Amino acid sequence: MTIRSRHESVTFKHPFHIRGIARELPAGRYEVVTDEEMIEGLSFAAWRRVATMITVPKEGARGDITEVHAIGSVDLADAQRIDATAHD
Template sequence: MTTRTTQTTVSFSSAFLLPGFDAPQPAGDYLVDHDEEAIEGVSRTAWLRVGAFIHLPAIGVRSTMRRMVPITPGDLDAALKKDQT
């Protein structure tokens, strides 16, 4: 099966907390990796998202420890929507 990873940047204007996080994360820009698998069709290929990971800490934050935390796209979307209100 063919897979791909795409990377996006998300921005939070205030602190946020996603399920599985030890503590709230500060406002900032964060890299998010989206893992997808190809679904081969007769006339085209579609991509199914099978996982997502957020890079901690935020972009530009100096830290000796960086990590990728698994997240669900729905939780990320909800947190971004909450951040906009």
């Protein structure tokens, strides 16, 4: 089975919540990794998302200490939509 990972940066302008993480996260830029597996047996290349992870600052840590959380892609999209419609 072939797996690929896509890396992207997402930016939140406001503090936000995302399902799967029990605390509010600060506004800022976050790295998101999406793992996809190739769907075998087709006559064309097609991929299925199997995992989405976000790197966040570790709670209570100083400096650049981070942790990775598995999240749902729909939950990420919801958080981005809420952030985009929030008023400053």
